Amino acid sequence: MVMMGGTIAMRGNVSPMGEANVTGDPEACDKVFLSGMDVTAVGLDVTMKVRLKREHMEWLNRRRSARAAKAVSFLNRALEYYWYGNQMQNYCIDDCPLHDPLAAMYAGTTGILRTETRRARVECEGTYTRGMIVTDLREHPIPGGDIHFAVEADADRAIREFLSAFWEEESNKTV
Known part of the structure; x- marks a missing residue:
């Protein structure tokens, strides 16, 4: 497990x-x-x-597969909340664990x-x-x-x- x-x-x-x-x-x-x-x-x-960084997602947005377009779009939206929370809690800018x-x-x-x-x-x-x-x-x-x-x-x-x-x-x- x-x-x-x-x-x-x-x-x-x-x-x-x-x-x-x-x-x-x-x-x-x-x-x-x-x-x-x-x-x-x-x-x-x-x-x-x-740490997943904004630059990783920018790279992925340029190279994502057609089959993963919806998943990557969801990931982008979810990460905005996660990055914000991580910035508030851990003082990190544009990355998250x-x-x-x-x-x-x-x-x-x-x-x-x-x-x-x-x-x-x-x-x-x-x-x-x-x-x-x-x-x-x-x-x-x-x-x-x-x-x-x-x-x-x-x-x-x-x-x-x-x-x-x-x-x-x-x-x-x-x-």
Whole structure:
């Protein structure tokens, strides 16, 4: 199972240490971590480093395939709201992280993320830490699940993979 959620080495986006998807139901996430499933978590640690920029979309608008015209048009409209929100929340201008798309791409593409396996639990109680993913790298770690966490991304490749779903095949060589 691949999930977009959490963070293991940076601040949260809805609380000091909590990412929105995990903080929304930390008990459920903790149960998933304890379930024994093979879980890969793609969190803010890497998604914040893979940035879709206006220039990427300008390039795509010139090269989109006929079959993807409606999808690209929708993407352009949706991104206006997303870019604005990202500017207000994170002070970024004309770019945004590819949170969910990066997790989806990882599920079907090898080599875009490097992962590390860590024993992990989700904090379900703390006033300031509810939703925090706690990993333990000690020799005798806390009881928990062994979860694969994305720790590094090939951002350029991820952006190309994302855009490739929409552009004309003959344009693939010009990125």
